[in-house]
Amino acid sequence: MDFSWSQEQQDFYDTVVEFSKQELNNDLIRRDLESEFDRAAWNKCAELGILGLQVPEEYGGQGADVPTTYLAMEGLGYGCRDNGLLFSIGAHMWSAISPIERFGTEAQKQKYLPGMVDGSLIGVQGMTEPGSGSDAFGQMATTATKTDDGWVLRGNKTFISNAPVADVFVVFALTDKAKGWAGISTFIVDRDTPGVEIGANFKKMGLRTSTMSELTFDDALLPEDAILAKPGMGMMVFTHSMDWERGCILAHAVGTMQRQLETAVDYAKTREQYGQPIGKYQSISHMIVDMKIRLESARLLMYQLAWMKEHGKDTKLQSAMVNVTIAEAWVQTSLDSIQIHGGYGYMTESEVERDLRDALAGRIYSGTSQIQKNMVARFLGL
Ligand SMILES: Cc1cc2nc3c(=O)[nH]c(=O)nc-3n(C[C@H](O)[C@H](O)[C@H](O)COP(=O)(O)OP(=O)(O)OC[C@H]3O[C@@H](n4cnc5c(N)ncnc54)[C@H](O)[C@@H]3O)c2cc1C
Structure with a gap:
């Protein structure tokens, strides 16, 4: 298994990260409070080709390979703090585009896919x-x-x-x-x-x-x-689209956890109590080390899934494991982020607490964590 990215993939990742930082975080605290969907940001994602990453070029898509698709989602999660937007995009791509692309007649594909790729149709x-x-x-x-x-x-x-x-x-x-x-x-x-x-x-x-x-x-x-x-x-x-959804819908959270880790390290280095940075206290540094270990474990499992999908392997077991691993890792990392930031982490303005509220849903949608574990147990013959 080769885990290195080509220069082209790395450049695309950098483009996605820069784009996300610049274009997708506008007025987020207010929009979160008012439950407002950002259609303009949706359209910009479509323009960059995100919505059609996996769709064949003949229907307006990018025809990207699976690992590149995962890398792009990870880049979105790193740069974009609007987890709701990224969830909406994931639901659109994996639960609506994916089944139409796989099972649709030529007429159905012609009718729906170009609009679902260019952002004009939401599914x-x-x-x-x-x-x-x-x-x-x-x-x-x-x-x-x-x-x-x-x-x-x-x-x-x-x-x-x-x-x-x-x-x-x-x-x-x-x-x-x-x-x-x-x-x-x-x-x-x-x-x-x-x-x-x-x-x-x-x-x-x-x-x-x-x-x-x-x-x-x-x-x-x-x-x-x-x-x-x-x-x-x-x-x-349903089995087809759930296999994609389970394995992909939380891919952005790997990028989010990378951002949460970097934010926590910065804060632990600069926030001083009792005359030294809080990162010097082992209880804080170990919490951050656990964030790092959870992130890298989740990322590796996800890249392995991307590789398996690209090579046409049966991924039902892996998708369930990836889903439950990222979902649980994201919740714990979000809890730790708040704890490391103390009272500031609890305040809406810090934009630390929102991740926890968003992450908790990952334990429920696309099958709850309990149902993912039931699936893994079945694969183990239990
Ligand atoms: C943010 C979000 C977005 C969603 N988007 C969509 C969407 O776009 N389309 C759509 O169709 N649905 C969507 N859903 C619904 C989601 O798929 C369901 O909420 C989920 O499948 C769980 O069903 P339920 O809520 O009825 O809980 P229940 O199935 O009633 O489960 C309640 C509790 O019992 C546990 N449980 C149930 N059965 C078992 C078992 N056999 N073993 C162990 N524990 C068990 C569950 O894990 C859970 O803890 C969304 C949900 C959320 C939270």
Whole structure:
């Protein structure tokens, strides 16, 4: 395994970091307080090619390899402090673009991918329901019924990221209840479809700059060609996009943890108490050492996943391990950052506490940490 980056990859990383620092942090404290999504920043990310990193050039994308994609996400996390924006981008790329690119017909790809790459269309996945979260397939209640004109979609989805601003929803619904998980299908639903109702933006603990709401389908009539893949292939579509989402959606947090580490080192060197820098106290320096070890372990596991994906390996186990490792590392590093900064770390103005609020969601979305560990346990035969 070769871990060195080419000059081209290194230059791209530097460009992404510089771009993120300059363009993506505007007015962040206020936007976080007011739960405001930054559409202008979204468009700038699209212009740089971020949204289409993995999309083939024929649909307007970059056609980048997997390690370069991961490196770009890491660079975004290092330069951009707006974790909500980066989460929204991840949800768009991995839960909406990825399944359309993999399972879409040529017409579906032509219809959606160029707009999803150039920033004009925002996408997301609608899976979770009020009664079904971790057991998404077992307790699904949303149905899609075949008619002569197409499909009638009925049900409720909740916790749907991007929904208040999204144009395209990749929605899972039961088309044949008797078949259980084999009777679930996937649909591409346009925002302006009659019968599609989008709720108000949820107030959240963190990731506030990423919008989220309920999604209601009140006998929404979808055209025949709204189905993604064949009827009953929902599990296959979901498994594909979740493998990407689990393994990629927290890639930016590796860059964030690098920034948190550097900020903590600077602070520990300059903040003096009892006549010397606080970094001279072992309880502080060891906390910082643990931040470093967590960061490098998470980064290595993530690069290994990138390499495996690039080489066509089965990555279900690795994706689950990467997800839980980064999610838990980011929470602990955010806690440590606040502790090292003392009272200043607890204040909104310091922009240290926001990372903890944002990081905690990483233990829940794309499958909770407990569900990721259940998956790893299954791979171990437990
Ligand atoms: C910020 C954020 C963004 C999200 N974005 C989206 C989105 O865009 N689209 C979408 O469809 N969904 C989205 N979700 C929903 C997310 O996927 C669910 O919240 C998640 O799958 C957990 O489901 P739940 O909240 O119903 O919790 P539950 O499944 O009810 O779990 C509650 C608790 O029980 C534990 N638990 C459940 N089953 C087991 C088990 N078998 N073993 C051990 N522990 C278990 C869980 O780990 C958790 O601690 C988002 C959630 C968040 C927080």
